[in-house]
Amino acid sequence: MTSFESIQRRDFLKQLGLASTTALASPGTRLWGNEQIVHPPARADSCILLWMAGGMAAPDTLDPKAYLPYEDGLEVKNILSTFPAIDTNVDGVKISQGMENIAQVMDRGTLIRSAFQPDLGAILHSRHQYHWHTGYVPPLTVAAPHIGAWMAKVLGPKNDVVPPFINIGQRLEGVGEKEELKAFTTAGFFGSEYGPMNLPYPDQAVQSVQPPKGMEPSRFSNRYKHFQKLLNQNPNRDHLSDFQGESMIRSMEAAHRLLQSDEKHAFDLTREDKDSASKYGDSRFGQGCLLARRLVEKGARFVEVTTEYVPFLNWDTHENGHTTANRMKKEIDQPVAQLIHDLEARGLLDRTLVILASEFSRDMMIEGVPGSSAPDQSRARTDKLTEMKQYGLHRHFTGGSSIMMWGGGVKKGHVYGATADERPLMAVKDPLSIEDLHATIYTIMGINPKTAYEVEKRPFYATKDGIGKCAKGILA
């Protein structure tokens, strides 16, 4: 342990109490070098990432362009957006039809319209999602930590009973590309203490903090009580104790503390007031937003809620894009707006950074960026529309996408960056790379983007090679 880390650990321990001892005692990763990283003052204490998995088309959501309604024989090269634009509560800022509720909370945050992604030869959801979530393009020589793991590692839990990194709505089994999803849904070389608590079904989240199926709570606590008694009765306990054993006992304690805490009720959606719950709708994503709010209220550090990535489903529209985007907007519009309202009403929005983002945008014509060699993956190729399923943005576009940020630390009612108004819809003003985006998020959360931990005797930075620069124009 470096002397600096030991000081830092002591301070953390004082603040966080016993539960986090385990977290901080996790071996394997140390700050790179012996240098004191100076972290910026945090502008937010919790972060919610609303993940539009599968490539949310900016022109049909947050960055509407010229609209052409469906018409037989319409030349697709003329189509930019398949929905009309609507006004928002910010003067001069329009977003896409179908997001009427979100339109009414646009004054609480900053709309980024100039994010872009690299062209990886073939535009692949798994690799771009990996990149977005870790800041690094796979494959890598080491397992990179998820952005949530970085927050868990550097900031620690906000409430020592609540796991600091919670991932809602994504199944990791029984879906396509599951191995690729697992590869970034992890704390990587930080070790699993900083890894995600995965809650694929929000309405079943409570099971993760309950006794196993079929076990009464009384039996569960009785079992643990007797377990502790056994530990104390162990004749070898005093002279056969070691750090591995003690940390095991502490972790077991921390687990049972959560499982027997009041905080665990945050995982139980049936405890939400009916009226309040109904405002989130009954979709899995809506339920996930509600769960995220309840967890942040109880002190979760980082929560991701995803519309779920399943190849060719949800935002992953290789055909029938207009109809699908319409459905997806219906699914997210109300719960996202409600989440912002609820956080605000509870006085939490000022210290919670809410991010709505996707791995890339979509376009009617262009795969990747103009001139890219990426293979076209549209399943509804045509020059002229002959049926509805051809109407929609079916190509993966990496030249300009939109991200919405609300709450802690970001400007209100602000638009950052812009894309061109004619195809190609490239980011033309203040282009924002993943590195700079992450640097901005980390800065808001109070993490120096140059923070590095040691892995295999070399540094591994929070933003790739430490190069990310905070986009100050986004900060309040």
Added chain:
Amino acid sequence: MKPSISLPIFIYYLLCLGVPIFAKVDFVHQVMPVLKKQCAECHTEGKKKGGLSMNTRNEFLAGGEGGEVAVPGDPSESYFLELVASEDTDDRMPPKGPGLSKEEVETLHQWVAEGMEWPEEIRLGDSGWEPKLKPRMVDLPNPTKERTHAIDRILDQDLIKRNAPLPNPATDETFLRRAYLDTIGLLPTPEELDSFLNNESKTKHKVLVDQLLSRNISYADHWMTFWNDLLRNDYTGTGFITKGRTQITTWLYQALRDNKPYDQMTRELIDAQKDAAGFINGIKWRGTVNASQTRNMQFAQNVSQVFLGINMKCASCHDSFIDRWTLQEAYDLAAVFAEETLELERCDIPTGKMATPRWMFPELGQIDPKASKKDRLKQLAALMTHPENGRFTRTIVNRIWAKLMGRGIVHPVDAMHTKPWNEDLLDYLAIRFAKDGYDLKKFMRFVMTSHAYRSRSDLLSEEPGADYVYNGPLPKRMSAEQLMDSIWQVTASHPKNANAKVDRSRVAKKPTSVEVHKFPWPDKITSKWIWSKDQASKINLRKEINLTEKPVRAGILATCDNAFNLTINGRSVAQSTIWQKPVKMVQRDLFKIGINTIEVEAEMFGGSQGFVAQLVLQNEKGVQVVETGKDWEAQIPGQSWTPAHVEKDYGQGPWHKALQNRDIQDGKTGAEPPVRASLVANDFLMRSLGRPHRDQVVTSRPSSLTTLQAIDLANGEILSNTLREGAKNLSRLENSNNIPVWLYRHALGRTPTEAEKQTLLAVSNNLLNQQGVEDLLWMVFMQPDFQIIR
């Protein structure tokens, strides 16, 4: 911009600061402390940030990535002085902390002006240690008392030097449990415990080690985990879906089972023997990847890391800042594997320089750059396993030592440029290993028969750091696989099927009867791989044949992915669970005149499925051949019979010409031992307990249980289902009153105290019903005494 302090001002500074102006700077007492405090961390030992290394004067003068930084006698040309004095925090050195005081800056300034005196024998870093390439003979110190084992002679000398006590031996119970888990990954049963405790032979520890190591299947089952991690082999994962990756499972398991010498294993891996090629071929990712992750670069990185403990990952993008490896060396090694000429790319930007196929240690010989890829790989394999390559042997003995003793002699095990805590020990073991024919088991036996291995564990209250000293073996946390295996073992709740396609049959006799060889087998096989049309894991197949004549003999040649039981006219004739080893037999009196029914129960464990057979009925006139095909019938149990579905023609599919494999069996194979965790695909619980996603080489597992893991152990579905099934099994196997004692002895290797027994019973109010046993199992399996190997 160069330093622009004029001499008068400079002298003024010195006067103000009270530095004697005309006395020469004393390097050791004035300069060294500044360099140590301000520069050493990033520019000494392995580290060379910005390419600058400052271990010695020569290194410092050689400069960094941007060229030279110090010119003796010329402060104005010595760029480093500008950096340490800079006000601009972006440029200043060191970048963190308050920086140098004015006094320190001036000391350096004067030192440069005076010619940078720096005696050759003085190094800025703590040590000048560099790993040697060649093996080094070690003179063994005299033994202490009866402790004559070479390992003890070396370790004891070190302990005595430090005035540290020689570690006491562990109890027999502890030793037994440790030896079992380290060699075969299973717990001793209560019977095995008794027999060991009651054995009064002085050599019983050695005998036990031999017995355990000779349990070939269990040994292979256990060590599969280590090798799969090291060689990045798995049954599911990234790359398989697009065929960008292949397994080496079957090869690896057989190598372990046969205890193939390590040098031979290495040669087969590097020169890509059939079935072992998946290792060097790496993972082909979809789309473009950065230059450090091409298959060629993966080859360079993995070969260096796995066999030499050398980290080529940094050097795949740029000259390493942390050790001596360069971009050129990484590319040259990659070029050994590459089909095409490689251009060096520095951080993804082409440099115009080309790579030449060669490796890093020309002292041992070099690769012929003009040779074909096949020959280059052969040459590399030979160089790697060259008898004079001490780095090769040190790397593997260190890995095995770490597994057995809890910590590598070099730690971490993949940073072999780190100074070992006992160089003599490492060098001795490496030589010994080579002398013993690179025999992994022999080496394990050597370590495990030392007093050191038998010692009580060194129980530490904190994870050891770089200041680690040896005081006995360190406790080890069970791997996810050891934990699952132990739980399954105690509760008899093993999974039914393995994902790994490996041969675990206990009877490996090859039927070599003349009759089988002389039998008139047809030259051609035109059978089909068949299954039911609707996929199912268990199916029945059948075929009826009408004979007008009774055959003299019948030859049966059959195999199935994965298992089958073949009956003829209701009589069970052959079984197998290994598709790679076809059943080949000759029998009499199987068939009769009239309708004969051939029936097959077939089972698939996962992946592809198919049954293939050729039956040859010999009579006076000649032979009649019956082959599997669409004229057979298939049935999912309980459903109706339908024509069999042809999966593949014989010779196609993943099985190739499996019926003609040389390795055959007589179809009477005994049952395989229970399925082990290393052979099943990663699941939620094992992943949570630290079994890695094997995209990368992984050589160490987390040593602590985390809170999230503890939650999974407290309420996870997989474990609670296992315990439920386990409790049922135990109630069948054991008299429930005996369970607490039996369980403690099996799981922990000791008898519970009376108080513990009371608590174990009290959890179910002395009922020991199904739930009571479940809870009791949990309470035992969750104890550190269970999950830690001490």
